[in-house]
Amino acid sequence: MNPHGQPVALVTGTSSGMGLHTAVELARRGLTVVATMRDTSRAAALTDAAAQAGVEVDVRALDVTDHDAARACVDAVLADLGRIDVLVNNAGRGAVATAEQLSLEEVRDQLEVNYLGPVALTKLVLPGMREAGSGTVLTVTSVGGAVGQPFADAYCGAKFAVEGFMQSLAVVMLAHGVHVSVIEPAAVASDFVGNVARPDDVRAEGPYAAQLEAYLARSAGAFANAQSSQDAAAAIADAATSTDYRFRWQTSDGATAFVGMSLADTDGSRVLGATRGWIERAPN
Template structure:
């Protein structure tokens, strides 16, 4: 598949794999990250795969910087055919433990930055009559989870935005999709923001949740498999709005999408903090 792909969050994990796999598929890949000095693992993976990547700086919380990056890609490559919104950050904490600054940060990284970057590429795709916008959300974009209030809130928001956009964009030949991984073995866990470590009324519940999460990530899907699923969505010959990266993710998301009164999800997640 020829074309130009812009991928965010490619310094590690799923984003790194997706960037390399898209280059293997024949796309010219602009692999972006907040700090290009952390591109060592990406460059090593690209070399091992026998592909070349155009590595650039992009911070999804910096709107002028995003505009400059997109302008540079259009100037140097002429177009953007595929956007993969992969950059994101997790957050652990229930409502009382979260500062509003933390909530805003989650929205900036996981929602507003995605919206801003999507807006920047849409005019060119619309004028070309083709394009793909792939946003990596999470099963947390369909299933609300204990102590993930801010994170799931931002992921729910971005899924709602993209699902609303999808039917309008497709009238102009642009496919809009979301990819929903479950637990993935990557640096994502290490980058999760956590509440202050001080005694409080939620200690026992949080300890149970963290123990459950640790068990989930100990048997997590590999970043290679999840990244390959993202690349497969971006290069698919047929359109689907919603993609999952594993059978476990499909079952988990399906539990929520078929849960008309919400009790099925609440019944499942109550056990996480027992």
């Protein structure tokens, strides 16, 4: 059992980037942190960062797309620590391709990691939180969960889906003392871009080649000026531990402005007008 009675946080996708720094920051704030990742042989960066911060994290293996493993992980945490007070659904993966370039298998892969994984884990922790009359489920989505973006069809589709699920769930769980929220980063300096799925033919010559070239150039500029993983993680930790409830959080002022454009866009023209310029012409 948890020897000191601190709140217990379960964080997914902690081998690098926002997840790594979120796990460390929550531990620094006094929570007992179970930090999960697909491959625990990659845990050195996390454990080194925790040591530098003077904290410890409990590293466990979890592939969020393996729902049997997710159940086993949650059951083990409850058996070992007695509770889960905070779930941070952070694990995710991007994909660069437009509809014709995507196989249905690639679309399903995005749904598995970005939608079904968080949904499955959320379902597993809700009974204990409901019975306790308290708890927080925070899902790290993206500004792409509110703003559809070119060549992110499958990724944004999955992020829109998980935001819709969580927003529908949120009002029900409030009556049971459980806070269900999403947090939407914009571009963040992390390994996310390196892990983006790109079908083999995405850069091939074809009807979308010039648009894709322009999009990739624009994206490179955005990530060159990205928010640091540490800053994004601090915002995630703030949202995960806040006693002031709201459903939707962002990690930066830029993310707030970008998401706000879509949420006020009742006919869709503002988003299409903004994103059309991303792909109209290739850079010189």
